[in-house]
Amino acid sequence: xxxxxxxxxxxxxxxxxxxxxxxxxxxxxxxxxxxxxxxxxxxxxxxxxxxxxxxxxxxxxxxxxxxxxxxxxxxxxxxxxxxxxxxxxxxxxxxxxxxxxxxxxxxxxxxxxxxxxxxxxxxxxxxxxxxxxxxxxxxxxxxxxxxxxxxxxxxxxxxxxxxxxxxxxxxxxxxxxxxxxxxxxxxxxxxxxxxxxxxxxxxxxxxxxxxxxxxxxxxxxxxxxxxxxxxxxxxxxxxxxxxxxxxxxxxxxxxxxxxxxxxxxxx
Numbered sequence: 001x002x003x004x005x006x007x008x009x010x011x012x013x014x015x016x017x018x019x020x021x022x023x024x025x026x027x028x029x030x031x032x033x034x035x036x037x038x039x040x041x042x043x044x045x046x047x048x049x050x051x052x053x054x055x056x057x058x059x060x061x062x063x064x065x066x067x068x069x070x071x072x073x074x075x076x077x078x079x080x081x082x083x084x085x086x087x088x089x090x091x092x093x094x095x096x097x098x099x100x101x102x103x104x105x106x107x108x109x110x111x112x113x114x115x116x117x118x119x120x121x122x123x124x125x126x127x128x129x130x131x132x133x134x135x136x137x138x139x140x141x142x143x144x145x146x147x148x149x150x151x152x153x154x155x156x157x158x159x160x161x162x163x164x165x166x167x168x169x170x171x172x173x174x175x176x177x178x179x180x181x182x183x184x185x186x187x188x189x190x191x192x193x194x195x196x197x198x199x200x201x202x203x204x205x206x207x208x209x210x211x212x213x214x215x216x217x218x219x220x221x222x223x224x225x226x227x228x229x230x231x232x233x234x235x236x237x238x239x240x241x242x243x244x245x246x247x248x249x250x251x252x253x254x255x256x257x258x259x260x261x262x263x264x265x266x267x
Contacts, residue, residue, distance in 0.1 A: 037245075037248075037250070038250070040245065041071075041072055041245065041246070041248065041250075044072060044238070044242055044245065044246050045072045045075070047237075047238070047242075048072070048075075048076075048234065048235075048237075048238075048246070051234055051237075052075045052076070052234065054066045054067070054068070054070065054075065055075070056074065056075060056076075056077045056111075057075065057076055057077045057232070057234050058076065058077030058078070058231070058232055058234075059077035059078070059079075059081065059084050060084055060087045060088055060091075060111070060115055061077065061107070061111035061114070061115065062077055063114075064107075064110065064111050064114060064141060065137075065140050065141055066107075066137070067105070067133060067136060067137055067140070069105045069133050070105075070107065071249075072246055073246070073247055073248070073249050074107055076232050076234060076235070076246065076247065077232070078227050078231075078232055078247050079107070079249065080249070080257075081225060081227060082222050082223065082224055082225040082257070083194075083222065083257060086194065086222060086257075086259060087112075087115070090167065090192070090194070091115060091116065093167075093192065094118065095116055095118075095119045095165070095166065095167045095192075096118055096119055096120065096165070096166075097119065097120055097122070097161075097163050097165075097166040097167070098112055098113075098116070098119050098120070098121045098122070098166065098167045098168075098169060099121075099122045099124070099158070099161050099162070099166060099167070099168045099169070100112070100121055100122065100123045100124065100169045100170075101124050101153045101158070101168065101169070101170040101171070101172050101179060102124070102125060102153070102170060102171040102172035102173060102175075103123035103124060103125045103130070103131075103134055104125060104127075104130050104134070104171070105130050105133040105134055105137065106123065106130075106133060106134030106135075106137040106138060106147075107137075108169055108171070109121050109123035109134055109138070109147055110134070110137045110138050110141050110143060110147065112169065113138070113141075113143040113146050113147055114141055114143055119146065120146050120147075120148070121143075121146060121147045121148070122147075122148045122150060122161050123147055123148065123149050123150065124150045124151065124152065124153040124157070125150075125151070125152070126151055126152030126153075131149050131151070134147075134149060135147075135149055153172065153175075153179055154179075155178070155179060155181060155184035155185050156184075156185075158179060158185045158188075159184065159185040159186070159187060162185060162187035162188065162190070162191055163187070163190075163191075164187070164190035164191070164263075165190065165191065165192075165262075165263065166191045166192070167191065167192045167193075167194065168180070168188070168191055168192070168193045168194070168195070169194050169195075170193065170194070170195040170196065171195075171196040173198065173201075174198045174201040174202065174205075176195050176196070176197060176198070176205065176209065177202065177205060177208060177209070180193060180195060180209060180212070180213075181212075182212070182216075189216045189217075189262065190262055190263070191262060192217075192259075192260065192261050192262055192263075193213070193217070193258070193259070193260040194257060194258070194259050194260075195209065195257065195258045195260075196255050196256075196257050197209060197221075197255065197256050197257065197258050198253075198255055199253070199254045199255065199256065200252055200253020200254050200255065201253075206221060206256055206258065209258050209260070210258060213258075213260040216262060217260035217261055217262050218260070218261040219258065219259070219260050219261075220258070220259040220260075220261075221256050221257070221258055221259075222256060222257040222258070222259060223256050224251070224254070224255065224256065227244075227247040229243035229244060229246075229247065232247070235247075
């Protein structure tokens with residue numbers, strides 16, 4: 001997208017949203033602002049496209065080939081960088097079964113399958129379009145035979161999938177309190193769990209999950225961290241503002257991660 005096309009797309013969107021008369025003006029302006037920022041993010045991606053070529057550049061998933069659905073921080077390799085050290089540490093635990101709840105378009109399901117060749121990944125998501133993209137991504141990266149696509153996760157489905165020593169990688173947009181409930185899925189007590197905790201949706205999520213698993217698991221809360229553009233040389237052709245904005249993940253509020261380890265600690 002050229003700068004002219006980018007500017008025109010912003011103008012078109014402002015006109016479109018401005019014509020909506022059912023919302024208060026402040027909400028319309030907020031929507032316009034968000035759209036402008038997202039358009040700008042896409043424009044930055046187009047500037048880096050020739051360098052990135054839809055391949056993750058850094059981090060534990062470096063070399064992962066992506067589809068057009070991947071967002072810029074995923075392609076850069078800065079996406080959820082606060083997890084990178086933890087993922088490398090978990091690599092030493094030798095998982096044979098990974099249950100990815102809320103797999104979306106497959107960034108983690110396929111990334112973990114590539115990173116851990118001995119693991120079979122069960123990828124669950126209630127969105128049929130996301131499932132299709134995840135399947136395509138698995139085929140693109142040569143790991144389709146080790147990924148089982150499934151629909152929406154429920155406590156009963158989860159209990160059927162759980163095995164002692166499995167890893168649950170959970171990003172289910174606020175359903176974690178319901179799904180990660182040992183009363184409904186007792187085998188949770190024998191598994192490791194890495195879960196995004198949506199405190200901005202339910203402020204007691206982190207506290208509840210930590211208290212729930214503390215008696216049976218080693219617990220750790222992983223807070224969101226800042227990003228340093230200097231860690232990502234692919235950004236050096238951008239100016240300082242563009243570098244910082246390219247690393248933006250557009251999070252609506254606090255989303256710390258919880259790491260709950262059963263059986264043995266990570267060294």
